[in-house]
Amino acid sequence: MAESRKTIWPLLLPIYLFTLVFVFAPLVYLVVLSFMTRAEVWGAVPRLTLDNYKRILEPLYLRVFAESIRLAVSSTAIILLAGYPFGYFMARMSPRWKKRMMVLLMIPFWTSTLIRLNGWIIVFRSNGVLDKFLMALGLTDRPLKLLYSYPAVLVGMVYALLPYMILSVYSSAEKMDWSLTEAARDLGAGRFQAFVTITLKHTLPGVLSGVILTFIPSMGLFFIADLLGGNKIVLVGSVIQEQLTKGRNLPFAAALSVVLFVLTSLFIALYRRIVHTGEPEGLY
Amino acid sequence: MKKKWLGMAMALLMAGTAVSGCGGGSGADTQADVPEQYKDLKGTSLNLYTWADMFPQEVLDGFEERYGVEINYANFDYDEDMLAKLEESEGGDYDFVIADDYILELIWQEGLAQELDTSKLENWENIDPRFQGQFYDPKNRFTVPYGAGIPLIVYDPALVDIEIDGYEDLWDPSLEDNVALIANYRVIDGIVLKTLGESFNTEDLSVIREAGEKLIELAPNIRAIEDNNTQDLLVSGEAAVAFLYTSQVYNAINARDDLKVVYPKEGLGYGIMAGFIPSDAPNAEAAYAFIDYLLEPEVSADCFEYIGYFCTNKAAEDDIDESVKVSLVLPDSAAEGEFIENVSQEAEDLHAEIWNQFKSACD
Numbered sequence: 001m002a003e004s005r006k007t008i009w010p011l012l013l014p015i016y017l018f019t020l021v022f023v024f025a026p027l028v029y030l031v032v033l034s035f036m037t038r039a040e041v042w043g044a045v046p047r048l049t050l051d052n053y054k055r056i057l058e059p060l061y062l063r064v065f066a067e068s069i070r071l072a073v074s075s076t077a078i079i080l081l082a083g084y085p086f087g088y089f090m091a092r093m094s095p096r097w098k099k100r101m102m103v104l105l106m107i108p109f110w111t112s113t114l115i116r117l118n119g120w121i122i123v124f125r126s127n128g129v130l131d132k133f134l135m136a137l138g139l140t141d142r143p144l145k146l147l148y149s150y151p152a153v154l155v156g157m158v159y160a161l162l163p164y165m166i167l168s169v170y171s172s173a174e175k176m177d178w179s180l181t182e183a184a185r186d187l188g189a190g191r192f193q194a195f196v197t198i199t200l201k202h203t204l205p206g207v208l209s210g211v212i213l214t215f216i217p218s219m220g221l222f223f224i225a226d227l228l229g230g231n232k233i234v235l236v237g238s239v240i241q242e243q244l245t246k247g248r249n250l251p252f253a254a255a256l257s258v259v260l261f262v263l264t265s266l267f268i269a270l271y272r273r274i275v276h277t278g279e280p281e282g283l284y
Numbered sequence: 285m286k287k288k289w290l291g292m293a294m295a296l297l298m299a300g301t302a303v304s305g306c307g308g309g310s311g312a313d314t315q316a317d318v319p320e321q322y323k324d325l326k327g328t329s330l331n332l333y334t335w336a337d338m339f340p341q342e343v344l345d346g347f348e349e350r351y352g353v354e355i356n357y358a359n360f361d362y363d364e365d366m367l368a369k370l371e372e373s374e375g376g377d378y379d380f381v382i383a384d385d386y387i388l389e390l391i392w393q394e395g396l397a398q399e400l401d402t403s404k405l406e407n408w409e410n411i412d413p414r415f416q417g418q419f420y421d422p423k424n425r426f427t428v429p430y431g432a433g434i435p436l437i438v439y440d441p442a443l444v445d446i447e448i449d450g451y452e453d454l455w456d457p458s459l460e461d462n463v464a465l466i467a468n469y470r471v472i473d474g475i476v477l478k479t480l481g482e483s484f485n486t487e488d489l490s491v492i493r494e495a496g497e498k499l500i501e502l503a504p505n506i507r508a509i510e511d512n513n514t515q516d517l518l519v520s521g522e523a524a525v526a527f528l529y530t531s532q533v534y535n536a537i538n539a540r541d542d543l544k545v546v547y548p549k550e551g552l553g554y555g556i557m558a559g560f561i562p563s564d565a566p567n568a569e570a571a572y573a574f575i576d577y578l579l580e581p582e583v584s585a586d587c588f589e590y591i592g593y594f595c596t597n598k599a600a601e602d603d604i605d606e607s608v609k610v611s612l613v614l615p616d617s618a619a620e621g622e623f624i625e626n627v628s629q630e631a632e633d634l635h636a637e638i639w640n641q642f643k644s645a646c647d
Contacts, residue, residue, distance in 0.1 A: 038629070041390050042367055060641055067644070126522045145461060147522065148508040150647065230508025231467055232646040239640060245362045246469065247636045 027261075034254035044251045052255035061239070061256075065263070068235045071225070072218040075157035079165045079214050082158065084207065087169025088199075091176070098174075105163050113160055117227050120159065124152050124228070148230030156224040161217060165210035172206025173199070204275055212268055219264050236260050318351055321404070322573045326352035330570040333358045333366065334382035334559075338430075340590040347577050353570050363387035370396045375563030380571040382430050382559040386626055389420040397426045397560040404572045407579035410599035414614070415556055419625055427558035428575050431593030432614065433530035434621065435471055435553055437546040438515070438537070443524035450549040451475040454525065455498075459505045464523035466532075467511040469639035470624045471553060473499065475527070478550040485625045489634055496638035503645040518543065530555075534592030534611050545611070554621035557593070588612050 034052055036044040055061065090101050108116060123129045124147040134140045146152060176199065184194040222237030231238070236256055243253035330347075336359040344355050360366045363383045367390060370381070375396040383391070391397050402408045402424075415429040439448055446456050454463055465472055474484035476495040486492060507523040515536035518526040528536060536543055559578075561571045577583055585603035588595045594614045595601055601613050627635075 040629075041394060042364070042371055058637075060637060060644070063644060064640065067647075125520060127520065143521070145507070145522075226510075229647075230506075230510060231643055232506065232509065234640050234643045234647075242636065242640075245364045247632070248364060249633070249636075 030254050030257055030261075033251055034258045036251045036254075038249045038251050042248055042250075049251075052252045053259075055252060056255060056259055064234050064236055064239055065259070067233060068219055068237070068260075069263070069267075071153065071157065071233070071235065072215055075154055075161065075218050076211055076215045078154065078158050079162050080207065080211065083162055083165030083210060084169050084203075086162075087166045087206070087210075088173050088203070090166065090170045091173035105166060108163070114223070114227075117156055117160070117224060120152070120156055120228060121147060124155075147228065148232060150229070150233065153225050153229040153233055156228040157218055157221065160221065160224060161214040164213040168210035168213060169203055169206045172203045172209075176202045208272065208275060211271060215267065215271075216264055219260060319406070319573075322351060322569065325567075325570050325573060328567055328570055329354040329356055330380065330567060330574055331356045331358065331378045331565075332380050332574070333360065333369075333378040335359060335361070338382060338591060340586055343578075343583055343586055343590075346583070347574060350577070351570070351573055353573070367391065367394075367396075370394075370562055373564075376566065378562050379565040379567045380559055380561060380574055382557055385418065385420045385556045385558065385623060388427055388558055388560065389626060391560065392421065392426060396563050398563045398565065398568065399425050400428070400561065401572075405576050405579065407576050407599075410579045410581065410584070410597050412596050412598040412614075415596040418556060419623055421558070426560045428560070428579070429556050429558045429596035430578065431557045431588060431591055432596055433555040433557070433593055434547075435466065435475075435527060435529050435555075436533050437525065437527050437548055438518060438533055438543050439525040439546070440518060440521070440540075441542070441544050443521070448525065448544075448546050450479075450546070451527075452479050452550065454505065454527070455502055456505075459525055461505065461507050462524040463502075463505045464507050464514055464517040464526040465509045466514050466527060466529055467509045469635055472527075472642075473635050473638055474553055474624055475548070475550070476502075478548070481550075484553065484622050485627055487628055487631050489630060492631060492634050492638065496634075496641065499638060499642045500645050503642060506646045509643060509646065515539070530594060530611075531592040534608075537611060538608075547615075552621040554623050556596070556623075 033044055035048050037047040037049050039045045090098060093101065126143040126145065130146060131143045181194045181198045184198050189197065220237045222235040222241065225233045225235050226238060240253045240256045243249045330353050332355055347353065348355055366381060366383055367387055411429060415432055416424050421427045437448060445458050446453060473495055476499045477484055477486060480495060482491050508517060510517065514526055514528050515532040517523040518536055519539045533545060537545065559575065561568050565571060578587065579597060581597065581599040581603050584597040584600035588600065589605060589608060595604060595612050604612050
């Protein structure tokens, strides 16, 4: 064992180096930058300060964080509710249909998310597809203002991230030994009981990776809120972007990023404690 | 009409002298109208760096054809991206950059632009003096204006019951959930300051705070805040009133001629886009040739008709199509305008904060 570890070490070196240079180093840079002072014109000067973090404690930015978390939690919850049954039933399909479903899930990825979101604008906007449909059905008599609202943003988030949940749940449900549920039923468990004690338990790693894959991006996908929310829902991502560009305050943007990073990690840790699952499916 | 004939005769005469001037030398040269100092440019390339879609394709093709110079057109989305790029390359990589006025001031302070040798520019005199000598370059040392923007209010009279003649009207309760705004916080905070009779660039934090409070009151009327294609909201009927950038005003009017344009009575905001040659430009000569080419009246007119900004070339005004002249040639009444300039960090931070407060209040 010790011998094989020694021989494998040089092979792993590139990966360690890659991680060090492209993951660890930028993080260190980000943290260091967040304690610096903004330069007069562009960039930062190495005068250490805590002001950037103090500023985050202002009610305005606390509200922005709260808003981001609210949107991330609510979209993750909807995605979980919709994605779990989808992934579960997909795993129970015949191999032929599994393949077909997989292709159908993958096709949207051929087009950029941004372009697909613009499709939603066409659906939601005044006198758009949905408006015309509702009016044709006689349910409404004039154009509704559907776009640039919280529900529109939520639809965009769910739409953009749903496939990740479906695929995670599917991959863990697919690997499940279904004879276990049969055994549970034989031993007297009801359908529901068998599902909770066997199926749900075995698919939890898939759920966990699905939650990670949707929650983390939903904290940062500010362009969805910008496009479908008409810039009226301010998320941490938009503030960071604005501080980097129009605000030219790099250290403050870095501090916001660090707090976002820590918050997201905390949420994931908390979630793992609650569901008591070991490793998320396929992520490590 | 007479004037036009005279102009044409002059042009023919000048073309004649130009041809005979170099006729003795290179004979049947395809680059007949290329001035002597630019002959060596053939085969080189010009690295152009500005927003996307700043020139009609014919204008770029025309330059490439005449000078034999290949144009590499690189884009940025924000002025700040350009500043960051030039800081990194220490004024290198690009030969000609066009950006907004306020960032140009920083470019000069940082030493990222080179002083223009205007003696190399035959068409320098064509520039409309109203757009020269501005705050970012008071002595016209390094910039050439390329279009001016004045954000204006445009509205659909069929959907609006009131008469709109200034920024103040945007607060009218009848416009609830019906106003679209561009997403530039200095501009939006600025128009609030104008309604208070203050300058865009006030350093008085209490005045800025007062403007912030007034801006929050505008929140119920906001339909969307969007920087790109904001005019679509107005054209499609998503919003009844929009405060738009000049090029968007131009596009809105071209799409629907029933829309009304308002030059707000409280005062206008000026913005000028101008080009400069970076301090360490690899092919500055090509940039001079390009600037001179852009300043030719016909080329200039084509450009402004394409980008939809106010014409900064006095000599080009006659070449601009009559039907669009209204929105491309600056009216005399526009004289009372003000630029948005860089303010202190405290003021800038406060503006950003007010803006985020306002956006959150719109939800």
